[in-house]
Amino acid sequence: MKLRKSRASRRGRIEIIPMIDVMFFLLVTFMLASLSMQRLNSLPVNLPQGNAAPMQARQPVTLTVTRDSRIFLNKTPVTLRDLAGILRPMMKGAGASVIVSADSRAPQGIVVQSMLHAREAGAEHFLIAVQAE
Numbered sequence: 001m002k003l004r005k006s007r008a009s010r011r012g013r014i015e016i017i018p019m020i021d022v023m024f025f026l027l028v029t030f031m032l033a034s035l036s037m038q039r040l041n042s043l044p045v046n047l048p049q050g051n052a053a054p055m056q057a058r059q060p061v062t063l064t065v066t067r068d069s070r071i072f073l074n075k076t077p078v079t080l081r082d083l084a085g086i087l088r089p090m091m092k093g094a095g096a097s098v099i100v101s102a103d104s105r106a107p108q109g110i111v112v113q114s115m116l117h118a119r120e121a122g123a124e125h126f127l128i129a130v131q132a133e
Helices: 018-038 084-092 108-120
Strands: 061-065 072-073 076-078 097-102 127-130
Touching: 061 084, 061 108, 072 084, 076 084, 084 108, 097 108
Parallel strands: 061 097, 097 127
Antiparallel strands: 061 072, 072 076
């Protein structure tokens, strides 16, 4: 006489739909977390068009020049005369870099003069902010 098992053995299945839901939730969570870590210390200006590689700076100092020739350091208004004195304590260590965020219609002379004053303060590298095409 042949005895049958009371339970028929079934192979286990991996349900992939809940795993996809969890992965999308984690993706969104990490994207929002990384966006909240961004520190933007510049004012909104019309940036020139161009292609540039993403920058890798630890604590960048942003030098903003607006269309009407106003100069800002990390959203703090400064004059061209006081720029080097205010920027010098912000420059930490060798290889200090400054992000230049100049409006596309800002006078070129003011932008260059502000970069020269930043060089006097100890800035060695200038990163030019552009808007992606």
